Amino acid sequence: MLRFVLIFNVVLLLWFVGEAKTNTDTIVSYGIFLLLTVLLGVMQLVMSRRRKQREDDIRTAWDLMWRKLRRNKSAMAGMWVVTALCYVAILAPFLVPVDPYNMDWGAMSLGPTAGHWLGTDEMGRDTLARTIYATRVAMGIGLLAVVLNSLLGTSLGLLAGYYGGKTDNIIMRLLEFWNSIPFILLAIALMAALGSGLFNLVLVVSLTGILEFARIIRGDSQLLKKADYVNAARVMGIPNRQILRRHILPNCLAPIIVMATLRIGETILTIAGLSFLGLGVQPPMPSLGSMLANGQQFLYENIYMSIVPGSVILLIVLAFNLFGDGLRDALDSRITQ
Amino acid sequence: MLNYAIRRLLLLIPLLIFVSLFVFAILKLTPGDPATALLGDQATEEAIALARAKYALDEPLPVQYVHMMANFFNGDLQSIFHKDNVLSVVLHRLPATLELGLLSLLIAVIVSIPVGIISAVKRNSFFDYASMSMAMFGVSIPVFFTGILLIYLFAVILKWLPASGYGGHFWTIEGLRHMILPALSLSFVLMASTTRLTRSAMLEVIHQDYIRTARAKGVSRFMVVMFHAFKNALIPIATNIGNQVARMFAGAVLTETVFAWPGVGRLAVNAIFRRDEPLVFGCVLLMAVVYVVINLLVDLLYGFLNPQISYD
Amino acid sequence: MPESCVLKVEDLQVYFPVKKGVLKRTVGHVKAVDGVSFELRRGETFGLVGESGCGKTTTGKAIVRLEPSFGGKIFCQGREITHLSPLEMLPLRSCMQMIFQDPYSSLNPRMTIADIIAEPIRFHRPEADVSAEVVEYMEMAGLRKEYLLRYPHEFSGGQRQRIGIARALACKPQIIIADEPVSALDVSIQSQIINLMKTLQRELGLSYLFIAHDLSVVKHISDRVGVMYLGSLVEVCETGELYRKPLHPYTKALFASVPIPDPRKRSEKVPLQGEIPSPLNAPPGCKFQTRCPHATDRCRSEAPKLECAGEEHQVACHYWRDIQE
């Protein structure tokens, strides 16, 4: 299956090589795409070499998970949409029919026309182009924020869960205090204070919901700490650091992946919310939230200005949630949304 | 039970100090100066100096902090923008937010718990798939997008309900008409996640041994679900609703912005934009208090439902 | 400490603090293990038996330092190890190993069998030929070579216990603490593991601390047996002697309660009434006085000490001579 994706990537690379050098934006995204394809190729090599080494019918825990996941149709649908969205996000400059920033004075706030498939906004900018770029921004920030969030949540959760006692108390009390500040006001205040650049947005969004993440990982690591194979490792004299790395973390991986996937959806909703309030991504850079806020003013004339960004947010979040649910059942961890 | 509640309320004080210090730090960190924001750029030098003196913006930070905290509690912390003391401005707006929040919580709970139970009992039936896909839909849709869609449908096309604005308390007809759309859009998210949780909590409980014991006693399937299973499933459901309340605050702010609803959330957002520091201070503190009180109520409810919890 | 004694425990105490109130003040202690002393000799199997809550598993865990001990001393190969730092413990770690009760929680599901058994070898003896030794230990535990790259979820309970034993052997231990190794297995599988443990003991000269609640299994495998009740040792004796002539009233009642697999030997009377008291507030004096038919005021006030009642036979009861007749 990985081979088909690999071939598809190479075809795309050749297809776009012509337009690659038009401007910095295209070069950067082309570079990232190339890097990803090479990475995929290396992974494919490693996987096939390892499979030849073992007899064919040995099933690792990941094979088991993949087999269960493949049976869940909605999760597969979610996965394919997520993959498609990644392609759109990375190759945005190549896919865009027209420059999202140029204003076509002749066609202001129109519905779908031949020139603009999804119509234009009040300043004549093409909605489809802006949506593609906005998806790129949303996905980029969303993934980055979730990675930060997961790292923070996991490490705090592991420390609190594994070491217990005072460290556990301190970390959990702090997180409870942190969680009791109404998030949205905190985000707004921080954005107003630090200025609403992309970096601040990622920072703020990644600081939310740490309590939930840490609490689940803490629960899991407490359970794992009592497992007999951890006791066996301790009796062998293996130091705590190595136990955490070789025994606790690999078995915490399943809940972390599920939590991260489910949180991507939530993070994208939060980013859209902030942009809706005019705080997240600042114009002229396109963002789904601000497009939707804009669309509300023109509800009576051109409904497409609200429907398109809204349904794109819905599509992204739905895809991630479906995929996350599928992963949760396949890895049968008991995290409830 | 009582001294547990009192102890939890005492915990509120360190929390308030933590929150207020944090918010105060952020506000002071923001570049620019509230006075110029109020009077605009052309204002003369002395007017700005006067305003700064009036709102004690020149004293050293710790003094300002203590000054602000003292004024907030004895009610005469002046809002820069609203020319009135912060406490009354916020309390004036509080009912709108609380009514909206409670109504949407009510709608969500009334709809989602029965739907969750039925889809757990009739697992993998058509009803189960339908309700679960609706719930998945509800969790993924942004609150403000549902708001805009509802406005478009009911206000723009059908013109049954007003597009925005507050028409009085919800027990008045006019008030209710205004409140239906925002309450519906806010409750849609809560409804979705509570349905999913009710279903998984019920499924978890239905496979327990004591359910099998109950059936072995000859209890009918309906009674086993409604009496034995549901009473146990209520514990995780109540805990989740408590967590959802935190999420509702974010949703409330967004819904109030979509429907131009005169609530505390929107007040705070505008206050931040207008650099009205005392007002921001007041709003955040108040919302933190409301949040902690709600959490305490959920914990007490949790203790009431689960006999194994003892209030030592 | 005589050379032949590989493990000695002196007056071991393991207390769990009970915390109450907002500030989590310690208001009392659960005395899980309250003054236990015994010896384990080279090549011997010492059986530790008792009902749930008697502290036998906690004793085992305290010896390998999985549980912090409140008081008392533990000697392994002549050296006191009670308060050694993890670094100082390292050389001694390979001398004492543990096998566990629940086969489904004793193996890391994410590691292959080869890695599980190789982990101790790579840690203690990195220079050794790891893959050869892994195969050797697997065969010693009765597992076929083909299972090397498989994962734990493909094995039955009995096989998982064999993997646990192979992992313990990989450290070349002298002592193995077996915490209810066969309780979770079916009878036909149980006897396979018991026989395996006995052959390994003969071949490698291992000493076992065999912890279990099944009296028949303990009788079959142990050379000497210690009976525990609510955290203390009430009787220690050579196996045959103990099962023929128990002295302590609790041991007598315990043996009488065990059902005999022969319909012609049915016993009608119920040997012991009442419930096991909670370790939170253990009764004063002798802990068995609340259920003992011979309890007197002396029993209720003064806790009896282990005293010698014959060659290799100790009992902790004030009136064990009078009850004899």
Added chain:
Amino acid sequence: MRSTRALPSKGKILSSDLILEVKDLQTVFITEEGVVKGCNGVSYSLKKGETLAVVGESGSGKSVTAMSILRLIPEPPGKIVGGQILFDGIDLVQATEKQMRKIRGNQIAMIFQEPMTSLNPVLTVGRQIGESLQLHQPELGKAATRARVIELLELVGIPSAEQRINEFPHQLSGGMKQRVMIAMALACNPRVLIADEPTSALDVTIQAQILNLIRKLQQQLGMSVIMITHDLAVVAETADSVAVMYGGRIVEYGSVDEIFHQAKHPYLEGLKRSMPRLDVEEEELYTIEGMVPNPLKLPSGCPFRPRCPQVMDRCCEEPPAISFSETHYARCWLYAEGGTDA
């Protein structure tokens, strides 16, 4: 795969003496990996006041048979696909849910293995016992029910019943909870009590008390008991007749004396010799080689074939039930007319 010969014990005993008869019961579970034959043609009968022990290792189908009697098998994965269960002239397999509800807890009661999880944690003890009374004897008023519950608690030996009635399950010990379970089962004086491994999770001194209690109540109330266990010692202590199960089928059936002193089937023989005993000094434990059978891949013919020391070619076919006395038969080719042809 119907058994080739009719059961010998059917004709002799007066049918009026029989209270419950299971005939060729087949219950299957449909799982993703395939169809699991929980119990595969099981037949036994229960006389009035008799204790029948159903003994077997994990996966032998002993619990599935019991749960099928009260139709407590969860419908989506499990299904009764064959056989009859005759009780009071009704075939429980075909009975309607309404009829079954009248029998469950009233005529046939059941107690389970895990006392820790078998009681509803949010309901008081009195409420849970009272519930089966109100279900089957609605004419009892509130006070009468409460009095009856206290009487039941004292019957099963729970001290200070008035105070215990308002307590929650988490406040009781394992032994106490099992006594509450028994009180709940005996509330309506059932004619049959099915005990699914009632003492496996308890300590040996508490187990002795519970087994003794069940025997005393059985004599006092004259009810029949089906005792399901994996421990042959418990069988010897409580049973009148015994059914030994393996791989979803009864491999040997007989009175308790015949089973313990004239065992015929190699599996039963092996089981008895591989059990350490308190009263006998044995040097080396006998071991049955191989592993417990995987219900998904049961071998054709005799399920014990892969582990049997005296396996023959004929064992590939279904072994007949060869009887040795009125009440004793075993399913094994060793004792067929052709004798051992290996």
